Amino acid sequence: MADPFAWDATLLRRYDTHGPRYSSYPTVPSFSEDFGEMEYQAALARSNADGRPLSLYVHLPFCRKSCHYCACTKVTTKSSKVVEPYVSRLDREMVLVSRQLDTRREVAQLHWGGGTPTFLSLDQMSDLIDRMHARFGLSSARDRDYAIEIDPREADVFTLRHLQALGFNRLSLGVQDLDPKVQRAVNRVQPRILTEALIDEADRLGFRSLNLDLIYGLPFQTRDSFAATLEQVIAMAPARLSIFNYAHMPERFTPQRQIREEDLPSAEEKLAILRTTIAMLTEAGYVHIGMDHFARPTDSLAIAQREGTLQRNFQGYSSHAQCDLVGLGVSAISCIDDVYAQNHTSLDAYEGALDAGHLPTARGIRLTFDDRVRQHAIERLMCDMELDLDELSETFGIDAPRYLAEALERLETLQRDDLVILEGKRVIATPLGRLLIRHLAMAFDARLPLHPDSQFSRIV
Template structure:
């Protein structure tokens, strides 16, 4: 397989703390370009349905994202769109409205197009009962036609406190073949500080059962920068997680933004690790994952070389979407549920973040799209550059020039000039119009991508998290 030896070689960067500090600025995560901050309310449901109709001519596969906003308990670090409740009956009217949304959207979709990817996120999707999960799958299948192809990527986010072995067996029978487990940290003291007490045995039992059942890929989410964390304590967590052998691992940087996310106000800022400690945690984690044989996909994602994510990166077919990195490129993404975002043809479209607004639109018989964006030619060009850079860790601007019929050297003159300092500092190498991130550049890939972003001057840096 091409570049396999390179992909499996050590990714641990030469550690220069002063350099990392200099580049550790705030910036987008580029799950889209332009980012969601550019979406506007002049975008209408009709704009979205027209994009759905246009997308049918391309015959691309479909990706469906379903947002389940409910959680029984709020984790203090959480920045997701969620509703805290112990009332499981609240899910019933929500599922009914999801079905209305599916019907309204599917009218404009050629449903013979294969649903190659399905992702349930939240919130806590496993807040639903087994019967409700089965009902939701039946509705999705009736409206869009789900796939049994072994190459499909059907994933669900799982809270180990809300699932057991029977849940996993049920999910497998529904067609899910990939699981993502929220762990964050196995240290009991840290768990208490973030209101997420989750015994290791829960996670270990589920992972063992998932391996036994033959789920195609298993992801574990960890967060560094949480209260009461330290380098040795987080290394103890990572040691235990590596022993559980997940195919993928996400190591997210906690962004403490209490003015934007109310639950974070319950975190004692005095207990957060300082900048030095956070960098020490990150450095040791990278070294441990490198020794354990994981490939650094980019940013905060790691995978075993045989996982589909690593294979897609080697093959140049990796994609970034609102759920992060994806092995299924070129799918049109339809987002369903409160706050969900769609990426279809040349548009982005988002549903309301408030459940009442989402419900009111659907009860009125219309799609709940409240804002979005249709990309212009420059947006499309820069989206391609940023996405390929984020996914491949390299970009051939000459090839971009040929694809879009532009003179790449002059078109990206300002961007290339902005990257000269990063090149001098060893974040990337340049051979003509081919740019490639170095190991340390992979950690700072968001900074490299920002050089191609022409929208940043219109936005406040405070709206974004720091890179490291």
């Protein structure tokens, strides 16, 4: 098994600092509590002028069990009684949002995340889809992108048939690792047969694309054990793979306190797992999109990257460019017009705002001109693995090399280490630099805190 590029573990360890994932720029720590409901309503109204398609994200926070690695906003409960009041609050939020929006705009993208969306019963899923259709008018277009995250322990073949009837055409299955010892250590015991049965049924039903989520850096993982998981996953032939770097931050995420630090793979072993992952997936024909995403060359993500239309948002990489993102539910984040707006992360505060007749906006930010320039630069770097400064100059009416002179100067050290190539008016990440793309993006971040280690995970 040959490496797809020259590997330098020493260099990777040196640059393995803490930094943002750049699902947004400015990043969430820059959001202000001075930004509230009125500012969000104004942005919703302004967005109608451009008439961009809509992307709806719905956060469904309920889980029957808590996975020890989890850093998501969730509610652990075995009671299905919590769903009805939550869906009722979601409907109130949708009503308040839809009053500000031209609902003739196409809903080109829909994503249900969590938590565990399949915690909902089939009837509850139908009810929520019906309410969304009533408020926004869901699309039946062939090229729509309607995805849902699935826990194979909370779904079966009947679930998939029902989801297809509701209009979903993409699935994302949480797997994390197939090694039983690792599964027990993170409180997610999930027999391989559950995942395989769903993949087979999804293929039979003709779902457009299927993604599997894996995590490296979990307790008891080794390069050999993870290679065994990857071998089984490759045989399942998913169109996409998301292979996340586990960030152990028990001081911020309570469930992670159940994981013993001494059981985690060493930094050296973790790098070896990453190296094995890239080599095996490249050999199997997957394209490394960037960061933790891999896709078949025929998948829409890979096609969008080749065509320069790939985007990045809070759900990862997206092939649907130029959508306004409306986030619904506790902790959900919207990206509308020139603002980011986040809902309350506490379920009580979220419900309280809606019960009082208000949008549950807790904080946000309106982008300055400088923010928009840097947002564009960072997104293109993260999506294309290169940045065309001439295109940036033309888009914003600036002399980009002069405007971003300090950022380009910061990249010179990385150029000497062969992580980036500065070629005329282009900034190009080398194969090794792609693994450190977050570090390259940090050069353009004018809002980066002095001590990012307190807020962000490690890069590799």
